[in-house]
Amino acid sequence: MATVSPALDAHGHADDHSHGHHEQTFVQKYVFSLDHKIIGIQFLITTLIMLMVGGALALAVRWQLAFPWENMPIVGGVFGLFRTEGGQISPEFYTMLFTMHASVMIFLVIIPILAGAFGNFLIPLQIGTDDMAFPALNMLSYWFMWPAILCFGCSFFVGGGTAGPGNGWTSYPLLSDLPQAAPGSGAPQSFWLLGLTLVGVSSMMGSVNYMTTIINMRAPGMTLFRMPLTIWSMFITAILQAFALPVLTAAGFMLLFDRMSSILPTDIHSVFFIPANIIVNNAPPTVGGGQPLLWQHLFWFYSHPAVYIMLLPAMGMVSDMLACMSRKPVFGYKPMVYSMAAIAGLGFIVWGHHMFTSGMNPALGMTFMTSTMMIALPSAIKTFNWIGTIWGGDLKFNAVMLNCSGFVAMFIVGGLSGIFMAAVPVDIYFHDTYFIVAHFHYVLFGSTLFGVFAAIQFWFPKMFGREMNDTVQKWHFALSFIGFNCTFFPMHLLGIAGMPRRYADPYLHGYLEHLLPMNRFITLSAILMGLAQFLLLGNFFYSMFRGKKVGRNPWNANGLEWTAPSPPGHGNFDIAPVVYRGPYEYSSPEAEAIGQDYILQTVPHVKGVAKVAHH
Amino acid sequence: MKKFWALFFFFWPTVAIITCLIAPSRGWWFPSPPMSRTGVQIDGLFYLILIIVTITFVGTQYALGYALWKGATKETDSKAVFSHGSHKLEIIWTIVPSFILVFISLSQLDVLAEIRVISKFPDKAVRVAEVTARQFEWRIRYPKPGTELTTEENPGDLYFVNELHVPIGKPVIINLRTQDVQHAFFSPQLRVKQDAVPGLVIPVWFDVQEVGTYDLVCAELCGWGHYKMKARIVAQSQSSVEKYLKQLEADQNADGTKAATADSEE
Numbered sequence: 001m002a003t004v005s006p007a008l009d010a011h012g013h014a015d016d017h018s019h020g021h022h023e024q025t026f027v028q029k030y031v032f033s034l035d036h037k038i039i040g041i042q043f044l045i046t047t048l049i050m051l052m053v054g055g056a057l058a059l060a061v062r063w064q065l066a067f068p069w070e071n072m073p074i075v076g077g078v079f080g081l082f083r084t085e086g087g088q089i090s091p092e093f094y095t096m097l098f099t100m101h102a103s104v105m106i107f108l109v110i111i112p113i114l115a116g117a118f119g120n121f122l123i124p125l126q127i128g129t130d131d132m133a134f135p136a137l138n139m140l141s142y143w144f145m146w147p148a149i150l151c152f153g154c155s156f157f158v159g160g161g162t163a164g165p166g167n168g169w170t171s172y173p174l175l176s177d178l179p180q181a182a183p184g185s186g187a188p189q190s191f192w193l194l195g196l197t198l199v200g201v202s203s204m205m206g207s208v209n210y211m212t213t214i215i216n217m218r219a220p221g222m223t224l225f226r227m228p229l230t231i232w233s234m235f236i237t238a239i240l241q242a243f244a245l246p247v248l249t250a251a252g253f254m255l256l257f258d259r260m261s262s263i264l265p266t267d268i269h270s271v272f273f274i275p276a277n278i279i280v281n282n283a284p285p286t287v288g289g290g291q292p293l294l295w296q297h298l299f300w301f302y303s304h305p306a307v308y309i310m311l312l313p314a315m316g317m318v319s320d321m322l323a324c325m326s327r328k329p330v331f332g333y334k335p336m337v338y339s340m341a342a343i344a345g346l347g348f349i350v351w352g353h354h355m356f357t358s359g360m361n362p363a364l365g366m367t368f369m370t371s372t373m374m375i376a377l378p379s380a381i382k383t384f385n386w387i388g389t390i391w392g393g394d395l396k397f398n399a400v401m402l403n404c405s406g407f408v409a410m411f412i413v414g415g416l417s418g419i420f421m422a423a424v425p426v427d428i429y430f431h432d433t434y435f436i437v438a439h440f441h442y443v444l445f446g447s448t449l450f451g452v453f454a455a456i457q458f459w460f461p462k463m464f465g466r467e468m469n470d471t472v473q474k475w476h477f478a479l480s481f482i483g484f485n486c487t488f489f490p491m492h493l494l495g496i497a498g499m500p501r502r503y504a505d506p507y508l509h510g511y512l513e514h515l516l517p518m519n520r521f522i523t524l525s526a527i528l529m530g531l532a533q534f535l536l537l538g539n540f541f542y543s544m545f546r547g548k549k550v551g552r553n554p555w556n557a558n559g560l561e562w563t564a565p566s567p568p569g570h571g572n573f574d575i576a577p578v579v580y581r582g583p584y585e586y587s588s589p590e591a592e593a594i595g596q597d598y599i600l601q602t603v604p605h606v607k608g609v610a611k612v613a614h615h
Numbered sequence: 616m617k618k619f620w621a622l623f624f625f626f627w628p629t630v631a632i633i634t635c636l637i638a639p640s641r642g643w644w645f646p647s648p649p650m651s652r653t654g655v656q657i658d659g660l661f662y663l664i665l666i667i668v669t670i671t672f673v674g675t676q677y678a679l680g681y682a683l684w685k686g687a688t689k690e691t692d693s694k695a696v697f698s699h700g701s702h703k704l705e706i707i708w709t710i711v712p713s714f715i716l717v718f719i720s721l722s723q724l725d726v727l728a729e730i731r732v733i734s735k736f737p738d739k740a741v742r743v744a745e746v747t748a749r750q751f752e753w754r755i756r757y758p759k760p761g762t763e764l765t766t767e768e769n770p771g772d773l774y775f776v777n778e779l780h781v782p783i784g785k786p787v788i789i790n791l792r793t794q795d796v797q798h799a800f801f802s803p804q805l806r807v808k809q810d811a812v813p814g815l816v817i818p819v820w821f822d823v824q825e826v827g828t829y830d831l832v833c834a835e836l837c838g839w840g841h842y843k844m845k846a847r848i849v850a851q852s853q854s855s856v857e858k859y860l861k862q863l864e865a866d867q868n869a870d871g872t873k874a875a876t877a878d879s880e881e
Contacts, residue, residue, distance in 0.1 A: 092839035168836045174813050175796040175838060181750075182838040275814025280795040281750065292797060292813050326686070332700035335709075357799060357834075358810045359817045362731035366724060373716040380712045381705070387678050388704070392696035395686030397617045405624060405683060412675050413631075416668045423664060423719060425657045425726040429806045432799065432834040481627075489631055493643040498803030500834045503842035511646040511803060511830050518643065587695040597694060 032143070034135035035570055039142050040121030041463055044456070046145065047113040048537060054104035055530050059523075061097045064089045066516075066523035068505045092183040094504040095166030096156070099184075102169035103152060103192065106310065107199040110448055112145060114313035115206055115241070118455055119234045121463065122317075123210055125561035125568065126228050128219025128577040133212040141205035144198055151195030155188040165192035168502065170299060173273035173292045177255060179262040180283040190263050193252050200249045207241035210234055219560065221579030225337070226601070228559055228583040229330060232337050233316025236344045240305045240312075243348070248302035251295060258290075296358055300351035308347045310444055312340055314451030315382060318404045320583070321458050322386055324557045325401040326393025327597050329584035332385045339378030346375040356424045357431045365424050372422035379415045383408060394587070394597070399473030400555075403454035406481050410446025414439060417492065432502075435495025441488045453477065453536065460540075461554045465566040466547030468539050476535040483529025487522050494518065556598045558583050563602055580604045617687035624683050628676035632669070647804045650829060650850075651821045654806030656726045664719060733818065740786035740820050744779060748791075748798035748811045751840035753831060755779050760860050764790065766816055773863045777846035779831065780860070782853040786822040799835035802848055810835050823850035 033039060063072055071087035089097070120138065124131050132138045156164045163183035167176040171192070179186040214235045218227070227235075260269035271288030273295050278286040323330045330336060352360060352368030386408045395401060417439040421427045430436060453476070461467045494515055499506050506512040506519075553562040560583075564573050579601045585591060591599035638644050649655045728735050742764040745756040755778065758764040759771030781787050791800050793811035800819060801808045804827075809819045823829070833844035851859070 090839075091842065095836070095839055095841070166839065172797055172836070175836065178796075181796050278795055278813050290814075327695040329697070329699045331698070332705050335700070335705045357808050359812045359815055362727065365731065366727060369723060369727070370717075370720050373720040374713075376716055377709065377713050381709055383675060384704075384708045385700070387675065387682055388700065390679070390682040390686065392698070393682075393686055394689065394693070394695035395617075395683065397620050397687065402620060405679065408679055409624060409627070409676060412672065412679075416672055419668055419716075419719065420661065420664055423660060423723045425653075425723055425730060426661050426664060428730065428808050429657055429661070429803075431808055432801075478623075485627060485631070489634065490643070493634075493638050496638075496644055497642075498646045500801065500832060502836045504839075505842050508843055509830055509832060509845055514642050584699075587697045589697070592694075 032139060034131070034139050036120045036124050036132045036135070036138060037463070037568065037572075039138055040117050040119075042142050043112050043116035043120060043145075044118075044463075046142075046149075047109050047117060048540065050104055050108040050149070051113075052533065052537070054101055054109055055533065057097050057101035057104065059526060059530055060089065061094070061101060062523040062526045064094055064097075064504060065506070066520040068507060089504070091504040092163045092166055095168075095182070095502065096159075096164035096184055096188075098502055099165050099168050099192075100152070100156070103165075103196075105444070106169060106306075107196065108145070108149060108152070110310045110444060111199070111203060111306070113452055114310065114448070115203065115210070115234065115237055116142065116145070118230075118313060118317060118452075118459070119206065119210055119237070121459065122230055122561065123213055123234055124217070125462070125564060125572060126231050126559050126583075127214060127217060127222055128560040128573065128579060129213065129217040130571040130573070132209050133217060134209050137205050138209050141202045141209065144202035144205065148195045148198035148202065151191045151198060155184075155191035155195065158191060159184050159186065159188040163188065165189045170303070171255070171295075172299075173255065173258070173295050174278060174280065177258050177273050177292075178278075178280045178283070178286070179259070180281040186262055190256070190259060193256055193259075197249055197252050200245050200252070203241050204245050204249075207238040207245070210238035211242065214238070219577045219579050222560075222601075223579075225334065226579055226582045228316070229319040229333070229336055229340075230313070230316040233312045233314075233340055236340050237309050237312045240309050240344050240347065244302045244305040244309075247298055248306075251298035251302070254298075255295065293355075293358060293360065296355050297351070300354045301348075304351040304354065305344070305347045307440075307443070308343055311448055312343065314407065314448040314455075315340065317455045317458075318407045318451045319386070319389070320557075320559070321400050321454050322389045322404045322408075323584045323586060324458075324555050324598075325396045325398065325404065326390050327396070327586045328389055328393040329582075329586055329588075330385070331388030331391070332381075333582065333584065335381055336385055339381045342378040343375060346371055346378070350375055353422055353427070356427045369422055369424050373419070376415060376419060376422070379411075383412055383415070398470050399477050400454045400458045402474065402477045403450045403457070406450040406477065407447050407454065410442050410450060410484075413489075414442030414446055417442060429498075430495055432500055433495040434491045434499045434501060437501055438488050438491035438495060441491070446484060446488065450477075450481075453480070456536070456540065458555065459561075460543065460547075461550045461566050462561055462564070463567055464544050464547070465549060466543055466545075467550045467554060468543040468547060472535055472539040476532055476539070479532035479535070480529055483525050483532055486525035487529055490518055490522055553600075556596070558585060558598050558600055560601055563600055577602050618684070621680060621683040621687040625677065625680040628672065628680075632673065635669075645803075646830075649804075649806050650825055650827065651805040651807065651823055653726070653730050653821060654804075656729075657806045660723060660726060663722065667715060667719065730820075736788065736818070736820050737786040737822075740788045741782075742788045742790065742818075743781055745790040745792065745816075746779060746800060746811075747794050748800070748833065748837070748844070749794040750796065750838050751833075751844045753777050753779070753800075753844065753846040754794075757860055757863070760857070760864060766790065773860060773867055775863060777831075778849060779846065780849045780851065780856050781823060782856045783823045783826055783850045785853075786820050788818050788820045791817045791819050796837050797835050798833045798837045798844065801832050801834035802829050803832070804829040805848070808834055823848075826851055 069088050165188045166184035175181045254272040257270040271290040273292050274286050274288035274290040276288050319330050350372045353372040457468045499512050560577050585599045587597045649658045747754040755775045757773040791811045798811045807821045829848045831846040831848050
């Protein structure tokens with residue numbers, strides 16, 4: 001169970017670092033750190049940088065769609081890319097752009113920013129323990145990200161700089177299987193697969209750690225149903241990862257084995273996904289008896305649960321923040337937990353809805369349609385509960401609240417547009433059109449990232465002992481929200497108009513020609529949204545050093561993390577916390593009895609008890 | 616400022632709804648009315664879901680906006696309502712959506728079966744052609760006039776690229792396959808989409824209602840030239856299709872002697 005690090009004196013705050021018994025070198029403390037908080041912050045900063053990389057790739061995609069075959073500004077032209085072609089984006093480079101945009105955003109931003117950054121930072125603090133169960137494993141989970149980033153980075157260049165992996169983040173064989181199939185299907189694709197595997201290793205180490213920590217290391221009194229919903233969401237996410245990831249890793253290795261003769265100088269390779277007698281680009285016919293659909297099943301068996309891995313932690317964090325900013329308990333705490341569990345459970349039996357047009361047995365299509373429809377139910381329950389939480393609250397209209405409300409609003413859109421795709425006949429039309437692009441950006445950007453924007457600001461004081469500027473965050477919210485909706489809402493209409501995804505030049509087709517102005521508008525909105533992120537980054541790094549200093553509990557919140565110093569020293573708590581109540585007792589009669597609208601989880605059930613020390 | 620933010624959350628769903636309402640008149644809607652019978656059914660289901668979703672969208676977004684508005688207009692010293700939730704409400708908003716979702720789900724089954732289940736394909740559907748996708752074109756193979764289409768190629772089969780002629784007013788089946796990587800047969804006006812999977816021959820049926828030329832594009836990433844797999848489906852009367860095939864046969868068998876020369880001199 002939780003122990004208090006002896007290195008801390010009773011009133012040790014931020015300066016614990018320099019007063020610890022065992023002197024740590026800079027490298028031990030900030031680079032190869034075993035401290036979950038430092039690891040969390042490392043994840044956070046890395047993913048924020050990757051967010052900008054992924055965003056830049058997206059803007060290049062948008063450039064081509066708005067101004068097809070025109071010279072790329074800034075990076076194109078004489079000194080940049082495609083000197084010989086005069087700075088145009090080539091079609092194979094375009095396939096690389098959207099592939100790497102998705103890969104970076106999913107594997108290097110969304111998954112690690114939720115589980116890696118916030119999971120690491122918050123789990124020990126919110127359950128009241130001094131660190132993760134396996135600190136070294138935790139450190140490794142961060143440092144395995146870098147070989148992955150390196151592999152993804154290499155995959156840009158091993159193809160000569162113009163032909164990275166261009167098979168989409170879904171990497172369907174045979175395109176991704178036979179090196180002759182595309183300019184980027186040779187070495188770049190192999191590096192991409194290695195990067196993917198390494199990200200998986202990193203996630204798996206995190207997942208094992210989170211499960212163990214949450215099960216074994218909760219503070220005395222922290223029963224399962226006194227855990228903040230953030231912890232519940234991290235716990236459920238960790239379970240999802242533990243069960244789904246091995247399948248992706250196995251599939252990745254199967255694909256690597258299929259590709260063996262393009263990696264090593266050997267003729268021996270497997271044929272898991274390669275059927276016989278396929279002639280790609282005038283290469284000799286393939287020998288095999290494999291089945292490309294197998295990859296889709298294996299891939300989506302991971303990647304559909306992965307959608308919830310990319311969403312559940314944000315749901316949990318938003319629940320925490322909404323309760324705090326509404327000064328009200330979360331509406332329906334247990335239904336919230338059960339619906340997250342239901343989403344996770346159902347998440348494993350809906351993967352086939354990505355394959356409605358794949359030639360899969362239609363009986364399976366019916367099953368997957370029904371299970372997919374049913375997964376909308378827990379999502380609906382959660383949405384109603386979030387609105388219920390806000391209803392009648394004493395709302396604090398800061399940027400945290402706005403971003404959380406933005407999360408709920410965007411999640412509604414993403415959830416509702418999903419219903420069209422769950423219905424197989426309608427999906428037959430919408431599959432692989434921009435309708436899908438709109439849908440998953442509403443879920444992954446609209447929901448998750450707005451939740452993350454809120455979470456960054458909310459837990460920033462705990463990370464650095466300073467607060468972010470709220471006005472700048474409000475501007476960031478407004479510009480991101482407007483830019484986001486102007487970018488992605490019209491994409492629904494592009495989808496209805498039948499514009500397929502992943503087209504370097506849709507205007508080649510007469511029925512799409514008239515959509516060019518709308519695509520220009522979308523690109524301009526995307527640029528606005530991209531620029532707005534500099535407000536976040538600027539505010540983040542400025543506030544890290546110059547922000548207003550704050551005490552332990554600047555938001556008057558209830559969670560255990562707010563009883564620790566800001567920032568907490570190594571070992572987190574100066575007194576091992578004991579938990580007496582749930583995390584959402586805002587505005588309760590007991591809180592009133594002590595003259596507050598909140599009551600920390602560590603306050604015993606005795607009326608008239610002395611206030612716990614806070615700023 | 617509080618009220619501004621509450622109104623902000625009323626404002627954007629309103630703009631979204633207005634955008635959708637004006638979309639059809641601005642050409643931001645389906646590329647054409649559905650040109651096949653299954654397409655009509657698909658559009659019907661789409662509008663059914665659209666109505667349900669729009670009602671839910673407006674209801675939930677405005678509820679969110681209203682909850683924010685209540686918070687924004689609250690007297691400054693009044694405290695929050697202390698409530699952990701309501702069992703009754705949870706039950707209501709579990710049961711009502713589940714009925715709606717099951718209803719949507721069941722409403723799809725008949726059309727799905729009709730489109731995809733092979734035993735439910737129309738009895739009188741004719742196998743008109745084999746469509747083979749390849750990087751980056753569509754190869755069409757018609758059976759020799761007067762014979763049936765088989766999976767294997769036969770002498771006398773007629774070949775063409777990027778143009779598929781089908782008769783209108785009756786169900787037709789094409790055998791869809793790919794020579795290399797995965798592609799998808801997508802005709803936006805006919806609302807037909809089916810992946811072409813390496814190693815499989817997948818029958819696809821549709822019936823075109825009106826004479827016309829419809830787009831055939833690829834909807835599954837198939838390489839750098841994915842965007843340029845542009846082809847046409849020419850729907851015409853049975854007799855015109857027969858005439859076209861006859862011409863195709865003549866062209867294909869032309870060996871430079873008089874019949875063919877006469878043809879080219881015309």
